[in-house]
Amino acid sequence: MAALTLREYRAEAEGRLPAPVWDFLEGGSGTESMLSAGRAALDRIRLRPRCLVDVSVCDPGVTLLGSRLAAPLGIAPMAYHQLAHPEGEVATARAAGAAGALLTVSIFASRTLEDIAAAASGPLWLQLYWLRRRETLVELVRRAEDAGYQALVLTVDAPRVAYRPRDARNGFAVPGGIRAVNVDAAVMSASHGGAAGESAIARHSKEQFDASITWRDLAWLRERTSLPLVLKGVLAPEDAELAVEYGVDALVVSNHGGRQLDFAIPAADALPEIVDAVGGRCRLILDGSIRYGADIAKALCLGADAVFVGRPALWGLAHSGSAGVADVLRVLLDEFEEVMALMGAPRVGDFGNSGIVHH
Numbered sequence: 001m002a003a004l005t006l007r008e009y010r011a012e013a014e015g016r017l018p019a020p021v022w023d024f025l026e027g028g029s030g031t032e033s034m035l036s037a038g039r040a041a042l043d044r045i046r047l048r049p050r051c052l053v054d055v056s057v058c059d060p061g062v063t064l065l066g067s068r069l070a071a072p073l074g075i076a077p078m079a080y081h082q083l084a085h086p087e088g089e090v091a092t093a094r095a096a097g098a099a100g101a102l103l104t105v106s107i108f109a110s111r112t113l114e115d116i117a118a119a120a121s122g123p124l125w126l127q128l129y130w131l132r133r134r135e136t137l138v139e140l141v142r143r144a145e146d147a148g149y150q151a152l153v154l155t156v157d158a159p160r161v162a163y164r165p166r167d168a169r170n171g172f173a174v175p176g177g178i179r180a181v182n183v184d185a186a187v188m189s190a191s192h193g194g195a196a197g198e199s200a201i202a203r204h205s206k207e208q209f210d211a212s213i214t215w216r217d218l219a220w221l222r223e224r225t226s227l228p229l230v231l232k233g234v235l236a237p238e239d240a241e242l243a244v245e246y247g248v249d250a251l252v253v254s255n256h257g258g259r260q261l262d263f264a265i266p267a268a269d270a271l272p273e274i275v276d277a278v279g280g281r282c283r284l285i286l287d288g289s290i291r292y293g294a295d296i297a298k299a300l301c302l303g304a305d306a307v308f309v310g311r312p313a314l315w316g317l318a319h320s321g322s323a324g325v326a327d328v329l330r331v332l333l334d335e336f337e338e339v340m341a342l343m344g345a346p347r348v349g350d351f352g353n354s355g356i357v358h359h
């Protein structure tokens with residue numbers, strides 16, 4: 001198969017998926033204007049290369065919270081990979097392992113944590129939403145620890161799922177054959193069974209997500225695991241500062257791919273102030289609209305330690321399962337390796353603020 005660009009994978013995926021599924025994967029909240037704003041924020045950043053540096057060998061490898069990665073790249077947590085391919089997260093895990101990329105498994109994964117771990121040859125993290133039924137969290141943390149997951153990611157930008165016009169119009173519900181198998185079926189039932197004009201996913205979140213949690217509850221979770229703890233969806237430097245105080249090990253600076261707070265600042269715009277606020281006291285990951293190897297370099301220059309990529313992994317999965325995801329990751333890694341060489345930055349640590357200009 002000839003190598004495809006990510007853009008081609010996107011077009012191929014759209015043709016293979018039912019329209020309501022495509023709308024759920026691609027869509028955003030409210031005006032949907034943050035989908036292009038996230039991309040525009042990265043496009044405004046230009047790279048400033050150095051010359052006459054020995055780049056005969058470039059090494060994209062990094063260690064992130066103890067996880068060894070082939071490059072500063074992971075797959076963002078996304079619910080229900082079986083929407084894109086019958087093998088779901090098992091196929092994604094196989095591809096991530098082959099590419100040396102991190103996979104963050106969603107609490108709403110459609111394959112079991114244990115099956116995903118059995119297919120993985122690289123590091124796995126587990127993402128959690130804070131459900132009202134706390135025992136669910138405790139049980140998931142224990143299972144993740146037993147299965148060798150290396151960190152927990154608590155998503156904090158979704159006290160409820162935001163209004164997403166496409167899903168509301170489609171009356172989107174998770175198809176009956178696909179389930180969040182790691183969570184009690186009773187807790188998930190509202191995600192299934194459509195109603196015209198309403199998203200079942202939004203309805204489910206209002207019923208089951210605990211919108212009352214605060215930093216105090218974070219301390220409760222922190223006490224229950226020795227795994228590194230990551231907060232996903234932080235955009236304010238004040239929250240980054242609090243996260244450090246509460247012993248958080250890393251932040252995912254993210255506006256949830258434009259799917260949560262409409263008009264939320266794109267991650268690339270939010271990152272510089274957060275870098276200043278944490279002053280190296282916790283690791284920083286950026287996600288949203290990462291589509292090129294150059295975007296990884298831009299994020300590193302801004303002060304991130306790594307990036308997550310979301311939807312493109314699902315495009316690869318919809319196209320050709322594990323092989324498609326592996327190819328999407330390979331395209332990004334090849335591009336990033338080339339950027340390292342042309343930037344005069346043969347090691348990840350060579351990217352710094354002087355490597356970019358805003359225009």
Ligand SMILES: Cc1cc2nc3c(=O)[nH]c(=O)nc-3n(C[C@H](O)[C@H](O)[C@H](O)COP(=O)(O)O)c2cc1C
Nearest residue numbers: 025076077078079106155256257288289309310311
């Ligand atoms: C279909 C889909 C499902 C998602 N599910 C989750 C989830 O379960 N948990 C979570 O924290 N973020 C979820 N996200 C957000 C992603 O983790 C990530 O922040 C976003 O997709 C990154 O932007 P990108 O898709 O432009 O790369 C989801 C995103 C998509 C597109």
Ligand SMILES: CCCCC(=O)C(=O)O
Nearest residue numbers: 079108158161201256259
């Ligand atoms: C199904 C729950 C929401 C998953 C999610 O975070 C997203 O769709 O962005």
